[in-house]
Amino acid sequence: MSYLKYIKNVGLVLVILGHYYFCSYVLSEVHDMKNYEPRVNVTIQGDDKSDKKSEAKQTETLKSEALKVTNDEKLGVIEIPKINLKRYLYKVDAYQNNVDKNIEVLKSSDMPDVKEGNLILAGHNGNTSVGHFRNLHNLSLADDIIVNYKGKSYNYEVSKIYDVLKTGTVAIKRDKNKNTITLITCLGSDRQLVVIGYLK
Structure with a gap:
């Protein structure tokens, strides 16, 4: 009889421990999810093709469209010294804010002056x-990303680099308590590179 009681007690302890570990796991997942952004839609097509005719046509089109750009459409400038990149950023609703013309500021972005915001660029x-992001894969942790916005310079430090399967959406894994910049581009035909930087 005491052996049966012993088995029941061991079983009860195992059930309690199992419940404890399961609850701990669920709570840790919920805590981690608080640091994730909702998925953002990202569509970047044809990154790996180098068609000379279309490239010449795009260059010609960009030159003619540059005449249409006003200072009111410009949002700021992004600079990444390590990869020798310096480009204008355009307001979300501007004609030039399109991944097929420039670096695109995604609609779900916050501007650099928003506390704990996330500026998302594709x-x-x-x-x-x-x-423009052809050399993004050369970035390393602690590299600088600088955004000049409304006369102020925002200096971000690369803190996380990861890639995901290309599905049309990207889960942004960041600390929501920090001002963030997120850069997204393609890696081949089936992956996307995500670079996260936090404001220094």
């Missing part, structure tokens, strides 16, 4: 004239 990585 760009092509191919060898065409709009492949």
Whole structure:
């Protein structure tokens, strides 16, 4: 009889421990999810193709469209010294704010002056004239990303680099308590590179 009681007690302890570990796991997942942004839609097509005719046409189109740009459409400038990148950013609703023309500021972005916000930028990585993020894969942790916005310079430090399967949406894994910049581009035909930087 005491052996049966012993087995029941051991079983009860195992059930309690199992419940404890299960609840701990669920709570840790919920805590981690608080640091994730909702998925953002990202569509970047044709990064790896280098078609000379279309490249020449895009260059010609960009030159003619540059005449249409007013200072009111410009949002600021992004600079990444390590990869020798310096480009204008355009307001979300501006004609030039399109991944097929420039580095695109996604609609779900916060501007750099928003506390704990996330400026989300997408760009092509191919060898065409709009492949502005072609060298993004060369960034390392602690590299600088600088955004000049409304006369102020915001200096971000690369803190996380990861890639995900290309599905049309990207889960942004960041600390929501920090001002963030997120850069997204393609890696080949089936992956996307995500670079997260936090304001220094």
